[in-house]
Amino acid sequence: MEIFNPKPEFAIRDEEALRGLFEPTHALAIQKCQNTLGRHAQEFIRRSPFLCIGTQSSNGSADVSPRGDPAGFVKILDERTLAIPDRPGNNRLDTLVNILANPNVGLLFIIPGFDDTLRVNGTATLSRDPGLLERMRVNDRVPKLAIVVTISEAFMHCAKAFRRSHLWNPEHFQDRSGMPSLVKIILDETTGAPADASAMRKIDDDLEADYKRTLY
Incomplete structure (x- = not known):
């Protein structure tokens, strides 16, 4: 694939040039931003089984990580404070290390079947409080x-992106078999996947077994 080099004459370099491309936002888009969680935002969070959390490292590199659990897994501690359990993963710890270096985070809460989303911005800390962790127990594991x-901003986000993408429409669901498995993709891009199909199936089966064993 040929390397793409953006033409500098078309680059947007300041906010004035950016805003000149768009109509002014309407007042409600500004007024909807709240610094606490209202009753509707709280109900949205209680219904949500999935969120994405955006963080930045000390040098400014960005990261977005998915988090998922049974609906209500994010605990509302008060109208300005949330707690998200950290479940077992691959131990890269990208999100957690970033929070230690730069506490600013952005959250996007998603509910299956809902086209609108809830955005929450704030600052994060990492806690090992036993009483808090006990509230997040699943399958006898904390x-x-x-x-x-700690929330600085919370607001509902409109449905346009989800409607453009037809995310929840079964007619637009794609067949997962149209791409290689997760493990094969990783192996293809690193050490190389085995050519033998049965060996590759064994690796895929091992991953599925690991999911079941280490989900919590």
């Missing part, structure tokens, strides 16, 4: 720590 977020 998380090692919780991400505690």
Whole structure:
């Protein structure tokens, strides 16, 4: 694939040039931003089984990580504080290390079947409070720590992106077999996947077994 080099004459370099491309936002888009969780935002969070958390490292590199559990897994501690359990993963710890270096986080809460989303921005700390972790127990296992977020901004986000993408429309669902398995993709891009199909199936089966064993 040929390397793409953006033409500098078309680059947007300041906010004035950016805003000149768009109509002014309407007042409600500004007024909807709240610094606490109202009753509707709280209900949205209680219904949500999935969120994405955006963080930045000390040098400014960005990261977005998915988090999922049974609906209500994020605990509302008060109208300005949330707690997110940290479940077992691959131990890269990208999100957690970033929070230690730069506490600013952005959350996007998603509910299956809902086209609108809830955005929450704030600052995060990492907590090992036993009482808090006990509230997050699933399958008799408590998380090692919780991400505690102090909210600075919360607002509902409109449905346009989800409607454009037809995310929840079964007619637009894609067949997962159209791409290689997760493990094969990783092996293809690193050490190389085995050419023998049965060996590759064994690796895929091992991953599925690991999912079942280490989900919590």
